[in-house]
Structure formats: C-alpha cells, structure tokens
Amino acid sequence: MKIKGDVISKEDMTVDGEVEGKLEARDRLTIGPTGKVDAAIKASEVVVGGTVKGNVDASQRIVLRKGANLVGDVKTAGIVIEDGAYFRGGIDIARPENSR
Numbered sequence: 001m002k003i004k005g006d007v008i009s010k011e012d013m014t015v016d017g018e019v020e021g022k023l024e025a026r027d028r029l030t031i032g033p034t035g036k037v038d039a040a041i042k043a044s045e046v047v048v049g050g051t052v053k054g055n056v057d058a059s060q061r062i063v064l065r066k067g068a069n070l071v072g073d074v075k076t077a078g079i080v081i082e083d084g085a086y087f088r089g090g091i092d093i094a095r096p097e098n099s100r
Contacts, residue, residue, distance in 0.1 A: 013043075015050075033067060046076075048085075059094075 001017035008024045015023070016032040022040050023029060029043035035050035046058040048068040056062060058076040066084035075092040 031068075033065075055089075 002020075003017070004020045006022040006024070007013070007019060008022075009029075010026045012028045012030070013023070013025045014030040014032055015035040015037060017034075018036045020038045023037065023042070025043040027043065028045045028047065029041060030047045031037055031050045031052055033049040037051065038053045040054050041052065041056045041058075043058055045060045045063075046056055047063045047065065048070055049065040051069040053071050055072045056070070056074045056076070058074070060076070061078035061080065062074055062076045063080045064070055064082060064085035064087055066082045068082075068085040068087075070086070071088045073090040073092070075094055077094055079091060079093075081087055
C-alpha cells in the first residue's frame with residue numbers, strides 16, 4: 001500500500017508499506033522492515049526497521065533496528081542505534097516531556 005498525505009493516529013501505528021507526507025502518532029510509531037517513509041514524523045516513541053527519509057520528533061525515544069536506514073534530523077530524549085543500522089543527520093537530545 002502507498003499513502004500520500006497526512007496520517008494522524010491516537011493509537012500505536014505500524015507502517016509496512018510506503019508513506020509520503022506526514023506521520024503523527026500519540027504513542028508508538030513503528031516502521032516495519034518493509035516500510036518506506038518519506039515524511040516528517042512525530043510520536044512519543046519511534047521504532048525504525050525500514051527506511052525513513054525526513055525529520056523525526058520523538059518525545060521519549062527513537063530506536064533504529066538492525067537494517068534500518070534513517071536520513072534526517074532527529075529530536076528526542078533518548079536514542080538507540082543497533083549495529084547494522086544506518087543514520088545520517090543531526091541529533092538534538094531534549095529532556096523528556098514528563099521531567100521536571
């Protein structure tokens with residue numbers, strides 16, 4: 001499946017197809033191993049197993065799984081990059097939203 005446009009979810013969301021535009025999830029957004037995303041992403045937690053081109057804003061954390069490919073700037077409180085993941089861009093480590 002290929003989606004062009006904005007996708008906004010109040011639930012956890014998993015992308016295993018192609019999305020171009022904007023992705024926003026209240027909680028966890030997972031890009032599966034077959035997922036290809038060319039979009040601005042905003043979620044509490046972002047887990048990438050596929051390919052992402054665009055900026056990622058995750059209030060809690062970003063996880064790049066083995067085989068993931070992320071090109072873009074990220075803003076997050078924490079980041080995990082597994083061996084075998086590719087990342088190119090800037091990292092802005094922010095304080096978690098619920099910290100004092």
